[in-house]
């Protein structure tokens with residue numbers, strides 16, 4: 602018999618079953634009041650754990666998860682309408698701008714050299730194209746976010 606008390610691991614080993622223990626452990630528990638109480642507590646805890654029913658979901662987990670997953674959505678007619686309205690409004694604004702500023706534009710074009718005017722037109726046209734692409738990309742991104750929320 603050892604005078605040293607059992608470690609927590611040895612105590613748990615004893616509580617789980619005497620078959621797993623060395624005779625030294627069994628001897629100590631049988632002769633030591635403190636260790637026996639501790640081992641009994643462990644036994645009680647382990648029995649409680651065994652008695653606990655296995656957790657079972659009372660609902661169909663698969664269905665619940667599948668419903669939470671984002672569904673691939675078809676483009677709705679609403680999205681198309683918004684896109685068309687945006688495009689029409691953009692064209693109208695551009696048209697009105699050109700219409701109202703045409704006198705200034707035409708006089709400016711005749712005053713400055715053709716090469717410079719072509720450069721300006723090219724720059725403005727490419728800017729406009731890039732802005733349109735950017736706007737369309739942002740719109741698509743936001744629509745995707747809306748679809749997944």
Ligand SMILES: [Zn+2]
Pocket residue numbers: 605606607629633634635636637
């Ligand atoms: Zn002891």
